[in-house]
Amino acid sequence: MLESTMIPLTHAIGSLTDTLTLGAISPTLAAGDAFALVSWWKPVLLLAPFFAWAWMISTILDKHAQRFFLGQEKWNLIHMLFGVAALALVVLLPVGGIGGLLGAFFGSLVIFAIDIIVFASIANKDERIPEHAKLTLDFSDMAERREEKKAAKKLGSSELTIVGADKMKVMPPAKETTAYAVRVAAEEIVINGYNAHASQIDVHPVNPETYGVSMLVDGVRQPGEQMAQTDAVQIIDLWKKCAGLDVSDRRRKQAGSVTVSSEGMSNQTLKCVSSGSKNGMVLTIMFNPSEAVRRKPADLGLTGTQLDLLKGWAENTQGVVLLGAPSDNGRTTTMYSMLKLHDAYTSNIQTIEYEIEDAIEGVKQIKFDQTQEDADFSTTVRSTLRRDPDVVGICDLPDASTAKIIASSDHDRTRVYLSLKSDDALSAIQLYVRGVGDAKLAAEGLHGVIAEKLVRVLCSNCKVAYQPSPEMLKKLGLPGDKVKQLFKKGGQVLIRNKPEICPTCNGIGYSGQTGCFGVFPIEDEERKMIAAENWTGLRTAMRKRSLPTVQQAALRKAVEGVTSIEEVTRISSSGTKKSGSTKSA
Numbered sequence: 001m002l003e004s005t006m007i008p009l010t011h012a013i014g015s016l017t018d019t020l021t022l023g024a025i026s027p028t029l030a031a032g033d034a035f036a037l038v039s040w041w042k043p044v045l046l047l048a049p050f051f052a053w054a055w056m057i058s059t060i061l062d063k064h065a066q067r068f069f070l071g072q073e074k075w076n077l078i079h080m081l082f083g084v085a086a087l088a089l090v091v092l093l094p095v096g097g098i099g100g101l102l103g104a105f106f107g108s109l110v111i112f113a114i115d116i117i118v119f120a121s122i123a124n125k126d127e128r129i130p131e132h133a134k135l136t137l138d139f140s141d142m143a144e145r146r147e148e149k150k151a152a153k154k155l156g157s158s159e160l161t162i163v164g165a166d167k168m169k170v171m172p173p174a175k176e177t178t179a180y181a182v183r184v185a186a187e188e189i190v191i192n193g194y195n196a197h198a199s200q201i202d203v204h205p206v207n208p209e210t211y212g213v214s215m216l217v218d219g220v221r222q223p224g225e226q227m228a229q230t231d232a233v234q235i236i237d238l239w240k241k242c243a244g245l246d247v248s249d250r251r252r253k254q255a256g257s258v259t260v261s262s263e264g265m266s267n268q269t270l271k272c273v274s275s276g277s278k279n280g281m282v283l284t285i286m287f288n289p290s291e292a293v294r295r296k297p298a299d300l301g302l303t304g305t306q307l308d309l310l311k312g313w314a315e316n317t318q319g320v321v322l323l324g325a326p327s328d329n330g331r332t333t334t335m336y337s338m339l340k341l342h343d344a345y346t347s348n349i350q351t352i353e354y355e356i357e358d359a360i361e362g363v364k365q366i367k368f369d370q371t372q373e374d375a376d377f378s379t380t381v382r383s384t385l386r387r388d389p390d391v392v393g394i395c396d397l398p399d400a401s402t403a404k405i406i407a408s409s410d411h412d413r414t415r416v417y418l419s420l421k422s423d424d425a426l427s428a429i430q431l432y433v434r435g436v437g438d439a440k441l442a443a444e445g446l447h448g449v450i451a452e453k454l455v456r457v458l459c460s461n462c463k464v465a466y467q468p469s470p471e472m473l474k475k476l477g478l479p480g481d482k483v484k485q486l487f488k489k490g491g492q493v494l495i496r497n498k499p500e501i502c503p504t505c506n507g508i509g510y511s512g513q514t515g516c517f518g519v520f521p522i523e524d525e526e527r528k529m530i531a532a533e534n535w536t537g538l539r540t541a542m543r544k545r546s547l548p549t550v551q552q553a554a555l556r557k558a559v560e561g562v563t564s565i566e567e568v569t570r571i572s573s574s575g576t577k578k579s580g581s582t583k584s585a
Contacts, residue, residue, distance in 0.1 A: 042101060045101070045105055046090055046101075046104060046105060046108070049086070049105065049108045049109050049112055050083070050086070050087075050108070052112075053083070053086075053112040053115070053116075054083075056116060057079050060135075061075070061079070061116070061119050062075070062076065064123065064133075064135065065119075065123070067503050068123070068126065068128050068129050068133070068461070068503060068504065069128065069461060069493065070123055070126060070128075075119065078115070078118075078119075079115060079119075082111055082112065082114070082115035085111050086107070086108040086111040086112060089104060089107045089108060089111065090104045090107075090108060093107070119135075120135040120136075123135060127460055128460055128461040128504050129504070130197065130504060130511065131266075136266070158172035158183065158184075158187065159187050159191060159262050160187045160190065160191065160260045160261070160262050160265075161260065161261050161262065162242055162258055162259075162260050163258060163259040163260075164241075164242045164243070164244060164258055165242070165243050165244030165256050165257060165258065166244060170242050170258075182231075182234045182235060182238055183238065185227075185231065185235055186235045186238045186239060189201060189203070189213055189235065189285075190260060190270065190285065191262075191265075192215075192224070193215050193285070193287070194265055194268065194287070195506065196215055196217055196222065196506060197217055197218070197505075197506065197508075197511070198215035198216055198217045198222070198287065199216050199217070199218075199219075199286065199287055199292060200215065200216040200284060200285065200286050200287070201213065201214075201215050201216075201284070201285040201286075202214050202215075202216075202282065202283070202284050202285075203232055203235065203236055203282070203283040203284075203285075204277070204282045204283075205229070205232075205277060205279035205280040205281075205282070206226060206279075207279060208229065208279050208280070209228070209229050210226055210227070210228065210229060211226065211227050211228070211229055211231075211232030211233075211280070212224065212225075212226045212227075213225050213226070213227070216328065217508065218456045218457075218508075218510050218511070218512060218513050219328055219329070219454050219456065219513055220456065229280060232280075233280070233281065235283075236274060236281050236283040239258070239270075239272050239274075239283060239285065240254070240256075240272065240274050240283070242258045242272075243255075243256030243257060243258050243270075243272040244256045245272070245274060250276055250280075250281050251275070251276030252275070252276070252371060253273065253274070253275040253370075253371065254273070254274050254275070255271065255272070255273045255274075255355065256271075256272055257269055257270065257271050257272065258270050258272065268287055268288060269287075269288050269289070269290070270285050270286065270287060271285070271286040271289045272284070272285055273285075273286070289357050289358075290357060290358040290359075292333070292357075293332050293333040293336055293357045293358050294333075294336070294358050295333055295336075295337055296337065296340075297310065297311075297337045297338070297340065297341060300330075300333070300334060300337055300514075300515045300517070301514035301515035301516060301517065301553075301557075302515070302517050302519070303517075303548065303553065303556075305547075306517055306519040306547075306548075309519050309521070310338065310341065310450075310519060311341060313341075313447065313448055313521075314338070314341035314342050316415070317342070317347065317390040317391055317413070317414060317415040318411055318412055318413070318414075318415055318447060319411045319415060319416075319445050319446060319447025319448075320406060320407070320411065320415075320416045320418060320432075320445045320446050320447055321338070321415065321416070321417050321418070321447050321448045321449070321450065322418050322420055322425075322428045322429065322432055322446070322448075322449040322450065323335055323338070323417060323418065323419045323420065323428075323450050323452070324420045324421075324422035324423075324424065324425060324427065324428030324431075324449065324450065324451045324452070325421070325422070325451065325452040325453060326421065326422075326423060326453065327421060328454075329452060329453050329454045330452055330454050330513075330515055331419045331420075331421075331452070332357055332395070332419070334450065334452055334515070335351075335393050335395070335417055335419050336357075336358060336360060336393075338393070338417050338450075339351070339360060339363060339391065339393050339417065340360065342390070342391050342415075344360070344361060344362025344363055345362055347390040347391055348364075348387075348388070348389045348390045348391070349362065349363045349364070349389065349390060349391040349392075349393075350363065350364045350365070350366060350384055350387075350389045350391070350392050350393075351363060351364070351365045351366060351392070351393040351394070351395070352366050352368055352377075352380055352381060352384060352392070352393070352394050352395060353365060353366070353367060353368065353393075353395045354367070354368055354370065354395055354396065355367070366380065366384065368380050377396070377398050377399065377402055378399060378401035378402040378405055381394060381402050381405050381406065382405045385405065385406075385409045385410075385414060385416075388410075388413065388414070389414060390413075390414065390415065391414070391415045391416075391417070392414060392415070392416050392417070393416075393417045393419070394406070394416060394417065394418050394419065395419050396419060396420075396421075397418060397419075397420055397431070397432070397435055399435075400435050400436075400437060402435070403432060403435030403436045403437075403442075404435075404436055404437065404438075404441075406418060406436075406445075407436040407438070407441045407442050407444075407445055408441070409445070411444070411445040411447075415447070418432070420432065422451075424451045424518065424549070424550060425449045425450075425451035425518050425520050425542070425549075425550075426535065426538065426539060426542075428449055428451060429446070429449055429530060429538070430535065432446075433530065433533065439530060439531050439532070439533050440531040442530065443522075443527040443528075443530035443531040444527070446522040446526075446527065446530065447521070447522060448519070448520060448521045448522050449519075449520050449522065450517060450518070450519050450520075451517065451518040451519075451520075451549075451550050452515050452516070452517050452518075452550065453515070453516050453550050453554070453571045454513045454514070454515055454516070454571075455513065455514060455516055455554050455557065455562075455563045455567040455568070455570075455571055456510035456512070456513055456563060456564075456567050457510060457511060457512040457513060457514050457562055457563060458487055458488075458489060458509065458510060458511075458561065458562065458563055458564055459489070459490065459491075459502060459504050459505035459508070459509055459510055459511045460504075460511075461493065461502055461503075461504040461505070461511075462489075462490030462491060462492060462493050462502035462504070462505065462509065463487045463488070463489065463490055463509070463561070463564075464487065464488050464489070464490045465485045465486070465487050465561075466485065466486060466487070466488060467484065467485055467486075468483065468485070468486050468565075472565075476555060476565070477555075478555070478559065483559055486558060486559070486561075486564070486565060487558075487561045487564060488509075488564050488565070488566065489508075489509025489510060489564055489566070490502065490509055491505065491507040491508060491509040492507065510567075514557065514562060514563070516550050516551075516553040516554040516557065516571070517550065517553055518547070518548060518549045518550045518552075518553065519547065520542050520545070520547055521545075525541050526538060526541055526542065529541055550571070551568065551571070551572050554567065554568045554571055554572075555568050
């Protein structure tokens with residue numbers, strides 16, 4: 001009976017078991033006789049991948065799917081199918097001996113690895129998952145962090161790993177010291193900004209005794225905590241030291257960079273800019289400034305018609321194109337994108353900038369140092385234009401001399417992209433004409449104008465649809481028979497019928513920004529209006545082209561569900577305060 005039962009058993013598990021030959025086995029075993037059918041280490045070896053896979057699923061992948069609403073039940077089913085496939089391979093592999101054992105072991109590892117890679121690849125492409133929460137398998141980074149933890153135990157504990165301007169790690173001070181408390185407070189400011197998805201943090205004086213911390217989140221200023229002036233100065237000095245700046249100089253503008261990271265934060269480049277003010281020092285910390293201005297023209301938010309128009313402009317290198325936008329509304333990003341439309345290998349492209357935010361391949365970027373005593377922006381512009389470039393990007397119009405030099409340049413041979421701080425297309429043209437001082441001269445070289453404002457993008461994970469009233473649609477100028485629903489910010493999601501803060505946007509209701517543009521070519525009719533300073537006629541002529549204004553572009557994005565009516569109102573009301581009209585071009 002024993003022999004008949006052992007034969008199918010050993011056949012089923014094949015090479016994974018060792019049947020002990022006990023000589024001539026009698027049908028009846030004496031009580032107390034012991035024997036083993038399987039070597040103990042073989043099941044342990046085969047079960048190890050299953051336990052590791054199960055741990056990964058339960059502690060990381062399943063929680064990730066639940067947190068970002070990726071379809072937890074669906075993914076659990078997919079994981080189970082991979083698990084069954086691995087189990088089937090182990091049990092049914094028709095190969096015996098050590099070869100079969102190793103084949104089952106490594107085969108199950110491959111199946112589990114495919115499961116994890118498939119989940120990470122699909123999840124990372126989901127727009128609901130912010131950049132900092134994407135899954136990575138960087139084991140070298142994990143090893144470095146373990147070493148950092150060991151070193152940190154000898155000193156004070158530190159959440160952030162800071163790499164200074166000298167590429168050396170800035171170790172935390174010993175515990176129970178004032179310097180350690182400053183380090184913790186300095187780290188907390190950056191961590192809070194990172195978790196809030198801020199692009200910029202400002203530590204600035206509120207009055208001579210008090211400092212405040214504020215953050216720029218998707219273009220909107222968010223107030224933060226306040227602290228004593230002495231504490232704030234120590235925090236500013238710490239970041240200045242890390243960035244390689246002169247700590248003793250409390251008035252001159254200085255800029256430097258550091259890199260920070262932690263277990264929940266991938267490497268972040270922080271640009272630290274310090275300067276003096278009436279009430280004390282000011283520190284501005286910008287997250288990854290190069291990445292912030294690095295966008296393809298197709299990703300700016302332009303309509304298809306607008307993008308085609310700009311591509312047409314880039315086919316020649318003539319005239320002046322004005323880029324008008326308020327502060328923190330994407331002027332630098334748009335200028336860089338416009339320059340990239342030109343071929344840097346067949347054209348001589350140069351820029352004049354206060355700060356070079358990102359290196360553009362093939363473009364000569366000139367940094368204008370405002371701190372030099374003999375520095376003159378107009379002289380730098382004149383010197384650059386005299387070198388006969390094909391394309392020049394100029395970051396600002398600080399004085400009338402610069403405007404006159406640009407207007408008097410050779411417009412038949414050089415395209416100039418001039419960035420202006422203005423609220424709309426019409427005010428950008430007016431600002432340029434006032435700078436030149438001669439409306440006819442200013443009009444001669446104008447080729448086009450681009451106006452821009454940024455709106456916040458509704459969080460795709462928690463935005464709420466609603467049916468607008470007929471009165472609301474009429475006020476917005478939208479057709480009631482075509483617009484059946486709009487969207488507004490949410491900030492909360494239901495988890496098991498319980499409202500909780502949305503993990504994607506941290507309850508703000510918005511995640512990211514997109515541009516709303518007005519793109520207007522300047523032709524003979526418009527030039528005549530500009531030369532005569534007939535602004536009412538110019539506005540009318542620009543409207544005849546049926547090209548969308550910034551406000552109309554924003555309204556279109558609201559209808560498409562990209563942004564909210566509240567955002568359209570926000571950027572329109574800012575224009576009303578400055579220009580007195582939301583209907584301007």
